[in-house]
Amino acid sequence: MMRKLLATAAVAVSxxxxxxxxxxxxxxxxxxxxxxxxxxxxxxxxKWAETVKALSGGRIEIEIVPIGAVVPHTDTLEAVGGGILxxxxxxxxxxxxxxxxxxxxxxxxxxxxxxxxLLGFMQSGGGHELYSELVEPYGVHFIGAAATEPEAFVSSxxxxxVEDLKGIKLRAPEGMVYEIFSxxxxxxxALPGSEVFTALDKGVVDAADYTVFAxxxxxxxxxxxxxxxxxxxxxxxxxxxxxxxxxxxxxxDDLKAILDASVDAFIFQHVYSVRKLDAEAVAKxxxxxxxxxxxxxxxERAKFRxxxxxxxxxWAGKTAMTQRYYDAVxxxxxxxxxx
Numbered sequence: 187m188m189r190k191l192l193a194t195a196a197v198a199v200s201x202x203x204x205x206x207x208x209x210x211x212x213x214x215x216x217x218x219x220x221x222x223x224x225x226x227x228x229x230x231x232x233k234w235a236e237t238v239k240a241l242s243g244g245r246i247e248i249e250i251v252p253i254g255a256v257v258p259h260t261d262t263l264e265a266v267g268g269g270i271l272x273x274x275x276x277x278x279x280x281x282x283x284x285x286x287x288x289x290x291x292x293x294x295x296x297x298x299x300x301x302x303x304l305l306g307f308m309q310s311g312g313g314h315e316l317y318s319e320l321v322e323p324y325g326v327h328f329i330g331a332a333a334t335e336p337e338a339f340v341s342s343x344x345x346x347x348v349e350d351l352k353g354i355k356l357r358a359p360e361g362m363v364y365e366i367f368s369x370x371x372x373x374x375x376a377l378p379g380s381e382v383f384t385a386l387d388k389g390v391v392d393a394a395d396y397t398v399f400a401x402x403x404x405x406x407x408x409x410x411x412x413x414x415x416x417x418x419x420x421x422x423x424x425x426x427x428x429x430x431x432x433x434x435x436x437x438x439d440d441l442k443a444i445l446d447a448s449v450d451a452f453i454f455q456h457v458y459s460v461r462k463l464d465a466e467a468v469a470k471x472x473x474x475x476x477x478x479x480x481x482x483x484x485x486e487r488a489k490f491r492x493x494x495x496x497x498x499x500x501w502a503g504k505t506a507m508t509q510r511y512y513d514a515v516x517x518x519x520x521x522x523x524x525x
Contacts (some may be wrong), residue, residue, distance in 0.1 A: 215429070217231075287507040294362045295366050329434075340386065353372070356358065365497050374513050382394045412478060
């Protein structure tokens with residue numbers, strides 16, 4: 187269905203171009219992201235906006251702005267609901283202070299080994315419906331979910347097993363991931379992403395939960411912390427693509443369909459572009475004899491996942507929504523032998 191709609195829209199756009207018909211944008215929106223300008227994720231989101239413009243025949247123009255450009259990253263939910271922003275492409279974990287369900291839905295640590303496992307749950311396991319229900323009271327319409335590759339792990343000390351996490355000072359965001367690493371024996375330190383490099387360089391932390399391998403490599407993280415863990419074993423955050431509900435409600439059906447289809451297209455473009463960048467970065471890191479890339483065994487990943495699952499249960503009891511999300515995720519994972 188998605189391919190058919192994209193093909194139909196592309197033909198329509200080509201027809202307009204060939205006939206010389208040009209339309210001024212009917213809608214001009216600003217969407218804020220959770221990346222700084224120039225990061226691979228930010229560039230891919232700009233490409234998504236270009237796709238929306240092309241498929242809509244120029245009727246929708248979206249300006250993509252970096253993290254903090256209009257409001258702090260923790261405030262985009264209210265800004266989108268109130269129309270200060272018309273949309274965002276962000277990690278829902280940033281809203282965990284508003285509702286613990288955002289932490290679970292944004293990044294269920296230890297649950298997913300591949301982005302398409304998470305996206306499968308969102309599409310066919312009830313995730314989309316639950317998240318839509320969660321954000322609607324904020325005046326936000328959830329268009330759809332995307333995801334990135336599993337995040338790598340940077341470390342200045344070799345961490346080959348769960349046991350090796352004991353006593354490790356590691357940067358982790360507050361919330362579920364912080365608690366899980368604490369239960370695993372590490373000593374988490376809450377630091378903003380902007381301070382990770384300096385903290386590693388000065389020995390304030392030994393390791394960091396940060397982002398994907400390609401970005402870690404590009405920022406020089408692996409050059410100061412020589413024992414990266416890859417592929418990632420812990421974190422695979424959701425990308426929430428949402429917009430102001432009152433604007434969505436007034437859109438014609440064809441533009442709603444185009445926005446829905448554009449998210450499907452973005453999923454593949456984003457995942458595979460990051461996957462390619464990761465592969466190139468891994469090859470570059472392997473060429474450096476000082477860097478040792480550590481890949482945890484299946485047994486060690488299972489040990490970490492069992493620790494994470496105990497924390498999932500704790501968070502499930504926080505609200506009715508966290509319990510519903512927990513029940514849906516566990517049923518999905520069990521049904522596909524992923525638990």
